[in-house]
Amino acid sequence: MPDASIRDHLSRDHARLEALLADSERRTPIDADGYAEFRRGLLRHIAIEEKLLLPAVQRARDGMPLDIAPRLRLDHGAIAALLVPTPTPAIVATLRSILERHNALEEGPDGLYATCDRSLAAEAGPLVLAMEAHPTIAVSPHNDSAVVMPAVERALARAGYRLLD
Secondary structure (H helix, E strand, C coil): CCCCCHHHHHHHHHHHHHHHHHHHHCCCCCCHHHHHHHHHHHHHHHHHHHHHHHHHHHHHCCCCCCCCHHHHHHHHHHHHHHCCCCCCHHHHHHHHHHHHHHHHHHHCCCCHHHHHHHHCHHHHHHHHHHHHHCCCCCCCCCCCCCCHHHHHHHHHHHCCCCCCC
16 A cells, blocks of 8 residues: 555645646747646646546545535636647646646645545545556647637636636
């Protein structure tokens, strides 16, 4: 069994993803290979939360979702939408802004991960193992067709964000 808590495991993944994004930004234009690894990793991270973590904590609460779950899902939708087009400085700035707020909701002392560590203490070991074993997400090529940016802007607006300059 892993000795990491849910919070430790997923917070380390946040740090890994941040490092990948920072490394990809060191080049102009953005390093395509580094950004692709960040993109795959972030989509996998979201899938872990959506498919493993949020359902597990809902089951532990007798079917009651966490109050924060709808906010997290709106953020996940906005983040995923931003990963569709080819990255630009505006897209990366917007991603960074959303991730800063979103990660604080998850990592804070009363955030998602701490709540899950408390609610899922008995099953934390197997859950972390399932997270570690979660497959990589198949990622389509970037799509820059005319319909993409309006869809991205709608996803951002639903979540209360806008594309930054």
